Amino acid sequence: MDNTYRSNLKRIRDLLLSDTIEDDHVASEDSDSDNDSDFVPVESDDTSTNEHISEESDKSNSDDDDQCDVYTDDQPETLEKAGPITKVQTILDAFKLFLTNEILDEVVIQTNRYAEQYFDQNKRSKTDSNAIKSKSSKWKPIDRVELESFIGLVIRAGLHRNNHESLNDLWDISQSSPLYRATMSLQRFRQFLQFLRFDDRQNRNKTDRLSPIRYIFELFIKQLPRHFVPGENLTIDEQLVAFRGRCCFVQYMPNKPAKYGLKFWLLCDVDSRYVLSIDLYTGKKDNIIQKNLASNVVLHLVDQLSNDVKQGRTITFDRYFTNIKLSEALLDRKMTSIGVVDYRRVFLPNELKVCRKKLFSSWFYFSNSHMLVSYQAKEKKKPIILLSSLHKCAETFDDDKELPCLIHDYNQSKYGVDIIDQCVRTYSVQRISRRWPLIVFYNMIDIAAINSMTLWLSQYPEWNQRKSNTRRIFLSQLSTALTVPQNQRRSQEPRLMPKVKLALLSLGYQVPSGIVKDLHVNTHTNRIKRRCYLCPAKPGRKVRQICDNCGQNVCLSHSSSITVVTCRTCEKKN
Numbered sequence: 001m002d003n004t005y006r007s008n009l010k011r012i013r014d015l016l017l018s019d020t021i022e023d024d025h026v027a028s029e030d031s032d033s034d035n036d037s038d039f040v041p042v043e044s045d046d047t048s049t050n051e052h053i054s055e056e057s058d059k060s061n062s063d064d065d066d067q068c069d070v071y072t073d074d075q076p077e078t079l080e081k082a083g084p085i086t087k088v089q090t091i092l093d094a095f096k097l098f099l100t101n102e103i104l105d106e107v108v109i110q111t112n113r114y115a116e117q118y119f120d121q122n123k124r125s126k127t128d129s130n131a132i133k134s135k136s137s138k139w140k141p142i143d144r145v146e147l148e149s150f151i152g153l154v155i156r157a158g159l160h161r162n163n164h165e166s167l168n169d170l171w172d173i174s175q176s177s178p179l180y181r182a183t184m185s186l187q188r189f190r191q192f193l194q195f196l197r198f199d200d201r202q203n204r205n206k207t208d209r210l211s212p213i214r215y216i217f218e219l220f221i222k223q224l225p226r227h228f229v230p231g232e233n234l235t236i237d238e239q240l241v242a243f244r245g246r247c248c249f250v251q252y253m254p255n256k257p258a259k260y261g262l263k264f265w266l267l268c269d270v271d272s273r274y275v276l277s278i279d280l281y282t283g284k285k286d287n288i289i290q291k292n293l294a295s296n297v298v299l300h301l302v303d304q305l306s307n308d309v310k311q312g313r314t315i316t317f318d319r320y321f322t323n324i325k326l327s328e329a330l331l332d333r334k335m336t337s338i339g340v341v342d343y344r345r346v347f348l349p350n351e352l353k354v355c356r357k358k359l360f361s362s363w364f365y366f367s368n369s370h371m372l373v374s375y376q377a378k379e380k381k382k383p384i385i386l387l388s389s390l391h392k393c394a395e396t397f398d399d400d401k402e403l404p405c406l407i408h409d410y411n412q413s414k415y416g417v418d419i420i421d422q423c424v425r426t427y428s429v430q431r432i433s434r435r436w437p438l439i440v441f442y443n444m445i446d447i448a449a450i451n452s453m454t455l456w457l458s459q460y461p462e463w464n465q466r467k468s469n470t471r472r473i474f475l476s477q478l479s480t481a482l483t484v485p486q487n488q489r490r491s492q493e494p495r496l497m498p499k500v501k502l503a504l505l506s507l508g509y510q511v512p513s514g515i516v517k518d519l520h521v522n523t524h525t526n527r528i529k530r531r532c533y534l535c536p537a538k539p540g541r542k543v544r545q546i547c548d549n550c551g552q553n554v555c556l557s558h559s560s561s562i563t564v565v566t567c568r569t570c571e572k573k574n
Contacts, residue, residue, distance in 0.1 A: 154442070179479075213441065220444050235317065275447050277301040277304040295321070322341050328369070336390035339388075340386055341372070362396060370387060373407065424447070491510065
């Protein structure tokens with residue numbers, strides 16, 4: 001990997017990180033289990049070594065020292081170069097690599113089908129308080145352009161962290177961005193939130209819990225590994241997306257910020273924070289505990305990658321996944337692994353669990369393809385135990401703590417999913433909803449935004465390089481690009497509300513002059529008092545004065561002359 005790409009990856013990590021995560025050691029958990037060990041030790045060391053980690057091998061050492069090189073059995077000599085595969089020209093192109101037209105078209109079809117059935121079967125009455133107020137009882141079909149504009153609006157709301165604000169406030173141009181009012185009406189946005197669907201309910205597989213969104217979710221998963229080659233180090237961990245609605249597989253995780261929600265498993269690249277695969281946990285089937293769930297999750301995520309990408313990669317995971325059988329299965333796929341070992345694992349030698357008096361001491365156990373290390377990090381606490389199929393020698397840093405090389409490598413790569421989860425929560429598009437498929441769709445948008453930014457910066461590393469808020473700029477331009485086709489189409493409509501026209505004008509769209517002049521009396525002798533179109537709604541000034549260029553009412557504060565009245569907007573154009 002060349003220096004240019006390494007520096008670019010460092011910049012991507014710095015931009016995605018909003019807070020610095022410390023490089024702490026993993027905390028050990030107490031366990032009452034004391035099972036017999038089936039791990040056969042080949043070599044052990046009851047004292048901590050003083051070898052310093054080095055990238056170069058010492059030719060003068062003995063044959064045992066020659067075995068301290070990185071484990072390379074069954075691995076290719078050269079890895080496929082990490083970086084983007086697909087070239088993109090615009091930010092919107094990068095985003096639509098993941099939320100493809102096929103996915104959007106499917107959402108459009110299913111949404112229109114459900115909404116039409118709803119309007120046909122449920123004739124709304126004025127006394128129905130739960131129904132959305134509508135002037136017509138007929139559904140206006142949506143298309144891909146309008147769906148993209150909806151996605152752009154939720155991205156803009158997440159960017160400014162007002163996705164939990166009242167919709168009435170968002171559509172008030174005096175309090176928020178005019179983009180909402182210009183793109184679609186408040187009534188239309190509420191219809192999207194109510195009728196957005198992802199499958200045909202009548203043909204739904206009732207035994208499949210993921211059926212309401214499975215089709216587009218699988219299409220989304222297939223797109224993730226197609227456009228980026230990861231680096232040598234990968235990591236797998238869980239992500240909890242907040243949700244408190246009715247769902248049989250909602251998880252409670254007290255250590256997560258959300259506490260309750262949908263649990264996703266993510267496979268991502270450690271260097272670039274690119275999400276390579278994702279899976280949603282749908283709970284037990286028929287109340288039967290699934291055997292080897294952790295191993296099946298890892299292998300399912302890994303098998304989404306091509307064979308060329310899998311070879312030579314190292315996966316890091318926590319104590320929930322680490323076991324010998326999984327590590328051997330990964331070796332069969334020419335992949336190595338690093339993970340913390342739970343004390344209840346049967347293969348763990350009992351002597352490695354014992355609390356030792358000597359602080360910062362390390363014990364090493366070896367087999368043909370694996371290495372175990374037990375590190376006494378704290379006094380009167382059980383040691384930290386890690387399993388690795390990558391390392392083949394007992395190396396430690398030559399410092400006060402004498403940290404083993406294995407634990408250092410684990411600490412460098414274990415935070416990948418946590419950082420992505422933190423980035424998602426910072427500018428998430430999630431809105432409060434009681435429908436879990438909509439929560440999954442929101443999470444797809446968040447991950448697509450993160451991956452598209454990684455692709456964009458990998459291909460154009462000099463883009464806004466001197467600015468610290470690059471991610472905000474990226475999301476802002478993405479939301480604008482998604483709403484431009486809808487705004488252009490709406491600006492040509494013959495009948496628009498005055499506030500919609502004002503919002504479109506403030507965004508720089510050209511509204512036909514005839515549309516604007518119809519709102520005003522074009523004679524200077526008989527002027528009607530109207531609100532100044534540049535003043536906020538509260539308080540609004542009613543004036544007779546109009547701009548000689550655009551014909552809209554404007555007050556003295558927002559005009560440049562009295563004899564020849566020119567509003568500030570027309571003055572900037574001239």
